[in-house]
Amino acid sequence: EAAVTQSPRSKVAVTGGKVTLSCHQTNNHDYMYWYRQDTGHGLRLIHYSYVADSTEKGDIPDGYKASRPSQENFSLILELASLSQTAVYFCASSERDRYAEQFFGPGTRLTVL
Amino acid sequence: AQKVTQTQTSISVVEKTTVTMDCVYETRDSSYFLFWYKQTASGEIVFLIRQDSYKKENATVGHYSLNFQKPKSSIGLIITATQIEDSAVYFCAMRDRSSGSWQLIFGSGTQLTVMP
Numbered sequence: 001e002a003a004v005t006q007s008p009r010s011k012v013a014v015t016g017g018k019v020t021l022s023c024h025q026t027n028n029h030d031y032m033y034w035y036r037q038d039t040g041h042g043l044r045l046i047h048y049s050y051v052a053d054s055t056e057k058g059d060i061p062d063g064y065k066a067s068r069p070s071q072e073n074f075s076l077i078l079e080l081a082s083l084s085q086t087a088v089y090f091c092a093s094s095e096r097d098r099y100a101e102q103f104f105g106p107g108t109r110l111t112v113l
Numbered sequence: 114a115q116k117v118t119q120t121q122t123s124i125s126v127v128e129k130t131t132v133t134m135d136c137v138y139e140t141r142d143s144s145y146f147l148f149w150y151k152q153t154a155s156g157e158i159v160f161l162i163r164q165d166s167y168k169k170e171n172a173t174v175g176h177y178s179l180n181f182q183k184p185k186s187s188i189g190l191i192i193t194a195t196q197i198e199d200s201a202v203y204f205c206a207m208r209d210r211s212s213g214s215w216q217l218i219f220g221s222g223t224q225l226t227v228m229p
Contacts, residue, residue, distance in 0.1 A: 033216070040221075040222075041221055041222075042117075042204055042219035042220055042221045042222055043158075043204070043217075043219045044219070045216045045217070048216060058216060059216070088156065098146060098208060098210075099146050099163065099165060099208075101148060101160035101163060102160070102217065103160070104150075104157075104159070106156065106157060107156045
């Protein structure tokens with residue numbers, strides 16, 4: 001069954017440390033996305049990618065980097081984690097059609113102390 | 114700028130009744146797509162239903178249907194014969210041509226509680 005998986009599912013990081021969140025999809029989708037969800041809020045786009053080896057900035061890219069080494073894998077990197085980056089992070093994938101729905105991973109709960 | 118607004122923070126209904134969740138959007142484009150997603154208590158996010166702006170007919174999938182009122186920039190989600198397992202947070206989202214990035218703009222969500 002096609003799926004989007006994320007690792008780790010939860011992580012505690014220290015302020016100033018480096019954090020890498022990983023996403024893997026078996027949907028054979030061109031597009032992949034990283035969203036952030038804060039408690040009681042909707043999803044906000046951080047970075048996205050429509051092809052391997054290329055990433056684009058979303059609405060809130062500051063403090064985050066992304067890497068798409070292959071069609072299946074998409075990583076989100078926090079070089080210097082900060083308290084304000086405590087949130088749940090979701091990865092998603094979709095076909096390239098404008099009407100295509102996005103398929104979400106289970107999320108990663110990140111706590112920065 | 115694109116914007117999606119869900120003014121209902123939470124709704125409670127009795128099982129087997131019908132509920133409507135509101136959503137209004139802002140866009141300058143004549144062509145756009147509207148989506149509803151459900152987030153369960155476990156955090157899982159799943160796609161429910163989509164409305165294409167150029168279609169006059171309201172979309173229907175299972176016991177989910179939409180009330181698309183284009184002149185009011187409104188897309189309500191209707192759940193008929195609600196079940197306990199429909200309890201979740203429901204998000205409205207929009208994609209239009211100005212979203213050249215193919216990104217979805219999400220509303221803040223409505224918490225639905227279905228009581229026995």
